[in-house]
Amino acid sequence: MEFRDYIQSHISDSTIKTELERSYPYYRHLTPELKQRFINRCSAFIELKKFAGRQGLVISDPVRIIITACAVQVTFGLDSFTLDTFEYVLVYPDVYESPATGQLHKGETSMNGFICFSWKHILEGIEDQHDNYNLGLHEWTHALRFNSIKYEVTDYFFDGYINKWIANAVHEFTRLKNGRQSIFRRYGATNIHEFFSVCIEHFFESPEEFRTKLPDLFNQTCILLNQVPAKEQSAQINVRNQLMELNNAEQKEDQPLYSLEASLYRTLMNFGSRIIYFGLVLFILLLQHNKAATILAFFLCLFAVFMINNEYFTIRFYANHIYLQKGFINSLSTQQTVNYYSLIKMEIYEGNNDEEHGFVFELKYYDGSRFIKRRAYSNSVRIPEEEIKTLMQQKNVTVLFPSFN
C-alpha cells in the first residue's frame, strides 16, 4: 500500500537525545552505553520509515521520535529491529474511524505494510507508566509478530522461539479466556496476538508484578525479547543465554519416565535380507578354511550391523530432558541431551528409512546460538503416545503426531 504526503528524513542525534531525555522514561533510566545504543537505533529507524499525518496532525520531530522510541524499546534486545514490513506510520490526532472495520480505533497494525496511531493515546500510554496500557508498545508488538509471519528481514531468534513462547503463554491465555482471575486485562483474551501485545505492555509497565505472579512466562518473555525490563532503573539486554543456562542447569534424574530402546533384535530385523547375505558370505569363507578372509568377513559383518544400528536411536524421556543415543551400545555411540527448555517442537510419525515398522522423531531445539533440527529413528514397535503428548504439553513443547489423527 502507498500513502502520499509523508515525511522521511534524518533527525540529528542531539535532537533525538534531547527529546528522549525530556519525555521518554524508559530511555532516561538506561545506562550511558545503552542510551547511545537507543539513540543509534532510533536514528536508523526514523530514516527508514515514512511518517504521514492524518486529519490535520502535523508530523513534528517529537512525533517521529516518540513513536520510534516505542518500537526501539520492544526490540531493544533483538539483533534485528527495523520491522521492514512496516514502511508507513500514519498518525491521527485522536481516535479515528478505521476504513477497514468502520469502528473507532486508537491504533492498528496492518499486514499491508502500515501502522496507525492516535497521537493522543501514544502520549497517554507513556504518561502513566503503571496502568499497563501503552498504545505504542502494543501496536509495535503486533508489528514485530507480523513481521515474523510475513518473513521479511526478521530477528532470527524471535522467529525461531515465538512458538515456544506461545506454548508457555497458552496456559494464561486460556485462563483469561475462561474468565479466570489474571494480572492481564480482559482484552488479551481476544486472540493470541492481542494476548501477546497486552503481555508486553504489562512486561514493561509492571515487571515486578509479572515476575512475581507468573515467573515462568516472565522468564520466557525475557528470553524471547533478550531483555529484562526494570522500573526506576536501567533495562538489561543480552540476557538470553544466561537465562537459558540457568533453566538448563536443573538436576538430571536417574530414572527415565519413558524409554524407547534401540534393541539388537529389532535392529537385526530392520537389517532384513542383508544380514542373510552377510551370513552366507561368512559361511562360505568358513568352509574354505581361509583364516584371514574369515576374520575380515566377520569384522565386515559386525561393521555392517553396527552401521545399520547407528541409524536407530535409544530415546529416553526424563522429567527435565530428552536423552538420545545412537544404537544400543552405550559407550560406542553418540549421546545427546536436549533440555525441554531448549526444545521448541517435537514431531512424531510412523515409518522410517527401512522397510520395517518404526517411528521418526523430529526435534527442533536451540543449542545456545542456532536452532537445530534433528531426526531420530526409533525401532520400537509401540510408543506411549498419550503419555508423551501430556509430558510435552506440560513442558511447553509443541508436539505433533500427524499420523495418529
Ligand SMILES: [Zn+2]
Ligand atoms: Zn492489538
